[in-house]
Amino acid sequence: MGVSRKTTILLPAELHERLSRLAEHRGTTLGALVRQACEIQYASLPIDARLEAVRELSSFHLPVGDPEDLESESVPESSEVTKRARQLVESGVASWKGGKPKGSRPRPRVKGKSASAIVLEDRR
Numbered sequence: 230m231g232v233s234r235k236t237t238i239l240l241p242a243e244l245h246e247r248l249s250r251l252a253e254h255r256g257t258t259l260g261a262l263v264r265q266a267c268e269i270q271y272a273s274l275p276i277d278a279r280l281e282a283v284r285e286l287s288s289f290h291l292p293v294g295d296p297e298d299l300e301s302e303s304v305p306e307s308s309e310v311t312k313r314a315r316q317l318v319e320s321g322v323a324s325w326k327g328g329k330p331k332g333s334r335p336r337p338r339v340k341g342k343s344a345s346a347i348v349l350e351d352r353r
Contacts, residue, residue, distance in 0.1 A: 248263070
């Protein structure tokens with residue numbers, strides 16, 4: 230890793246307490262925990278560490294299917310709603326030009342608080 234250099238950082242008391250508890254839970258020091266977080270967030274791992282991770286992952290010998298099988302398993306089937314919407318577009322009852330819905334014109338008038346205001350109020 231090379232020569233270490235000392236750095237002093239100030240943490241809010243609550244964050245310091247949470248990180249100290251986490252370090253204790255993991256059986257490490259607060260300094261080691263912060264260094265590891267910095268490595269993960271801001272520095273790429275050396276090539277030998279990345280190669281070791283690839284070797285470790287490849288040692289699991291997990292079954293992997295053909296790309297076509299993987300795609301068919303990961304892409305969901307069209308729902309009945311999607312099928313019905315396509316039928317409406319194809320029959321000319323509805324239209325879609327590829328964009329997001331723009332809503333109705335004129336916009337409906339809302340009486341009382343909006344749903345977002347109620348949600349924000351509940352979160353407080």
